[in-house]
Amino acid sequence: MSTDTIKIEVKNLTVIFGKNKHQALKMLEQGYSKAEILEKTKCTVGVNNASFQIKTGEVFVIMGLSGSGKSTLLRCLNRLIEPTRGDVIVNNVNITKQSNEALLDTRRTEMSMVFQKFGLLPHRTVLENVAFGLEIRGESKELRLKKAQEALETVGLEGFESQKPSQLSGGMQQRVGLARALANNPEVLLMDEAFSALDPLIKSDMQDELLDIQDKLHKTIVFITHDLDEAIKIGDRIAIMKDGFIEQIGTAEEILKNPASDYVEAFVEKVDRKTIITAGTLMNQKPTVVQLEREGPEMVIRKMNKLSIEVLPVVNRHRVFMGFIWLQKVLEAKKLNKPTIEEFITTECPRVYTEYTVEEMLPLITNTKSPIAVIDKDPGKLLGVVSQISLVTEATRFDKQEIVELKEQAKEQ
Numbered sequence: 165m166s167t168d169t170i171k172i173e174v175k176n177l178t179v180i181f182g183k184n185k186h187q188a189l190k191m192l193e194q195g196y197s198k199a200e201i202l203e204k205t206k207c208t209v210g211v212n213n214a215s216f217q218i219k220t221g222e223v224f225v226i227m228g229l230s231g232s233g234k235s236t237l238l239r240c241l242n243r244l245i246e247p248t249r250g251d252v253i254v255n256n257v258n259i260t261k262q263s264n265e266a267l268l269d270t271r272r273t274e275m276s277m278v279f280q281k282f283g284l285l286p287h288r289t290v291l292e293n294v295a296f297g298l299e300i301r302g303e304s305k306e307l308r309l310k311k312a313q314e315a316l317e318t319v320g321l322e323g324f325e326s327q328k329p330s331q332l333s334g335g336m337q338q339r340v341g342l343a344r345a346l347a348n349n350p351e352v353l354l355m356d357e358a359f360s361a362l363d364p365l366i367k368s369d370m371q372d373e374l375l376d377i378q379d380k381l382h383k384t385i386v387f388i389t390h391d392l393d394e395a396i397k398i399g400d401r402i403a404i405m406k407d408g409f410i411e412q413i414g415t416a417e418e419i420l421k422n423p424a425s426d427y428v429e430a431f432v433e434k435v436d437r438k439t440i441i442t443a444g445t446l447m448n449q450k451p452t453v454v455q456l457e458r459e460g461p462e463m464v465i466r467k468m469n470k471l472s473i474e475v476l477p478v479v480n481r482h483r484v485f486m487g488f489i490w491l492q493k494v495l496e497a498k499k500l501n502k503p504t505i506e507e508f509i510t511t512e513c514p515r516v517y518t519e520y521t522v523e524e525m526l527p528l529i530t531n532t533k534s535p536i537a538v539i540d541k542d543p544g545k546l547l548g549v550v551s552q553i554s555l556v557t558e559a560t561r562f563d564k565q566e567i568v569e570l571k572e573q574a575k576e577q
Contacts, residue, residue, distance in 0.1 A: 168219055168220075170217045170218070171218055171254070171255065171352065172241060173218075173252075174214055174251070174252055175251040175252075176213055176215055176249065177214040177240060177250035178211055178212060178248050179209075179211040179247055179408075180210065181210055183206070185248055188205045188209065189249065191205065209408045210245070211240065212407070213250075213409070214410050222385070223387060223400045224385065224387070224399065225387045225389060225401070226386065226389075226402075227389050227391070227395045228390065228404060229390060231407075232408070233408035237405070238354055238388050240252055241275075241352075241386060242270070242277065254275075254352065257270070273301075273348070275354060276345035276350035276354070277353075277355075278338075278345045280357040280358060280361050284329040284337060284340055288329075289327065290324050290327050290328075291312050291316065291326070292312075293329065293340055293344060294312035294347050296344060298311055301348070308347075312343070312347050313325065316340075316343050318343065318380070319343045319346070319373065321336065321339050334361065335370060339373070341358075342358070350383070352383070355388065356388045358388075360390070371394060371398055392432065395416070401415055402414065404419070406427050411425050412424035412425065417440055420437055420440050420441065421445060438521065438526070438558070442519055442522075443516050443525060444519065444538070444548075448551070448554075449548045450548075451477055451549040452467060453477050454467070454476050454505070455479060456478050456504070457480065460503055460504055461494050461505055464476065464489060465494055468494070474491040475533075477535075477537055478505070478509050479545075483546055485537050485545065486509055487509040487510050488509070489505050489509050493505070515536065516538055516539075517540070517541060522558050522559050526559055529555060533552070536549065536552075538550060
């Protein structure tokens with residue numbers, strides 16, 4: 165995310181389809197379920213009292229199963245669907261209060277949409293398709309073709325300008341659709357199941373392409389999907405919906421670590437957590453440390469005895485990580501009557517940054533008993549420590565006590 169300013173704010177947004185909206189809305193306020201409201205009023209609850217903010221430059225993913233309300237919610241952001249109640253604020257302007265003329269201008273200048281079905285004009289060339297939105301906006305032919313050419317280059321389709329859509333693969337057609345959206349230079353890109361119709365390999369390529377484009381352009385993107393793996397791959401934050409209600413909003417890591425409901429927990433239980441959970445989440449942020457310049461062997465032994473541990477991280481006066489000191493080495497330093505532990509520090513030890521995943525950390529503990537130091541990139545200050553037990557617990561999903569017991573069993577064998 166490029167900044168913390170709020171691009172889109174949704175307040176108490178509710179969408180109800182059907183004739184008896186007033187009755188359905190009253191029942192919704194009284195806590196009736198979507199199914200009960202449908203049975204009593206023949207009305208369908210599309211979105212149930214949604215409130216959230218989307219930051220400028222954020223990829224915000226809204227996901228859920230079919231019928232969860234995700235596409236309905238997306239279409240409320242540009243009022244392709246009118247909310248029954250609530251507000252949608254874009255760039256501090258409440259678009260639910262805008263006139264049709266002002267709304268049309270907002271759609272043309274601030275937002276673009278990419279659909280699952282490409283919606284390309286078959287008799288126009290690729291370049292003409294990309295320029296179509298600019299043509300509707302009334303821009304000159306020279307200018308719109310120039311912008312369309314730039315958009316095609318952004319999505320990697322230079323050289324295909326004169327082709328017709330039917331001559332392109334599905335993935336390439338979706339690139340044209342994305343280029344058409346980007347040609348308007350929108351601040352907000354709305355993407356409704358944009359890659360779901362593509363073959364898995366092409367889908368993965370398009371996800372990578374979108375991330376590459378986002379690195380360059382820093383658009384605010386609202387992306388709809390039913391695929392949790394896709395949401396995790398591209399989303400800065402994810403909103404999980406069920407029956408029109410937002411069950412939880414958070415980063416993939418926050419949702420996996422602390423699911424807000426049984427539904428969310430069941431939804432994410434098959435995700436490979438090793439590829440999501442990071443050192444920043446697992447680390448002990450306030451580990452006891454040895455300050456190299458101030459603490460000699462006697463003080464280090466005292467600390468270890470008090471904590472009943474046999475290894476501690478060592479830092480200098482600036483809290484830059486120096487390595488780990490083990491009890492056996494400290495005892496050796498004391499026996500030799502050394503005033504400092506510096507030459508006894510184990511400096512060849514695993515160290516990572518906060519974004520390292522469990523999957524990336526696991527190989528680092530092979531053939532070592534050492535914890536993992538978590539440091540910043542410059543100048544290498546110690547941020548925390550990941551114990552091997554915490555790492556293996558997360559990797560295997562065993563209880564910590566089970567891990568301890570397994571280690572004891574391994575020693576006995």
